Amino acid sequence: MPEPGTTALVILLPTAEPALAAARRVDPALVRPGLPAHVTALYPFLPDTSLTEEVVAAVRSLAAGFSPPEVELTELVTAPGFVALAAPSLQPIADAACARWPGIPPYGGRFGPRPAAHLTVAMGGSADTLDRVARDVRPLLPITGRAAALQLVAQTDRGWEPRLEAPFSG
Numbered sequence: 240m241p242e243p244g245t246t247a248l249v250i251l252l253p254t255a256e257p258a259l260a261a262a263r264r265v266d267p268a269l270v271r272p273g274l275p276a277h278v279t280a281l282y283p284f285l286p287d288t289s290l291t292e293e294v295v296a297a298v299r300s301l302a303a304g305f306s307p308p309e310v311e312l313t314e315l316v317t318a319p320g321f322v323a324l325a326a327p328s329l330q331p332i333a334d335a336a337c338a339r340w341p342g343i344p345p346y347g348g349r350f351g352p353r354p355a356a357h358l359t360v361a362m363g364g365s366a367d368t369l370d371r372v373a374r375d376v377r378p379l380l381p382i383t384g385r386a387a388a389l390q391l392v393a394q395t396d397r398g399w400e401p402r403l404e405a406p407f408s409g
Contacts, residue, residue, distance in 0.1 A: 241395055242394065244288060246290065247284050249276055249280060251390055252277060253275060254384030255312060255324065265368060265371045268368075271362065272278075274399045280336040281337060281345055283343070285340075287394075290391070293400055295391075298389060302388060303390060304335070305407045306313065306409045307356040307407040310383065310386055312325070312383070319344055320363055320373055324376075324382070329356040388407060
C-alpha cells in the first residue's frame with residue numbers, strides 16, 4: 240500500500256467495475272482497495288503537501304485539452320502476478336501527464352518512460368488464481384464507455400480520497 244500523502248492522476252472508468260467485481264469474486268485481496276475501476280495517468284504524482292493552486296490549475300488545463308474519450312477495453316493482458324485490460328485510447332492522456340511533469344517517472348520508472356495505459360484488474364495471487372480471474376473477465380469484453388474526467392487522488396490513513404476532478408472538455 241502506498242504511503243499516506245502519495246497522490247496519483249487517474250481516469251475513472253465506472254463501466255469497467257464488472258471486471259473488478261469478477262476478480263473480487265475469485266479473491267477480494269487481488270483488487271486494490273479504495274479506488275474504483277480506473278486507468279492511471281501518472282503515479283506516483285506529487286506529494287499531497289505539494290498540491291498548490293498552480294498544480295491544480297495545470298491538472299485542470301491538461302484535462303481541458305482532451306475531449307471526453309471513448310474507451311473500448313477489448314484486450315486482456317496477463318503477466319506473472321497481474322491481470323489488466325489494455326486501454327490504448329487513454330495513452331495520449333497518460334503521455335500528456337508524463338510530458339507535463341517530466342521529472343516524475345511513471346511508476347517510479349519501473350516500467351520505462353512510457354508504460355502502456357491499462358486498467359489493473361488483479362494483482363498478486365497464484366498463476367491458477369489469476370487464470371480464473373482472466374477466465375471470468377474475458378466474457379465481459381468488450382467493455383465500452385466514455386471517460387469524463389482526470390481525477391487527482393491522495394492516499395490517506397482512510398484510503399484513497401479524491402482531491403480534484405478535472406473534466407475533459409477539449
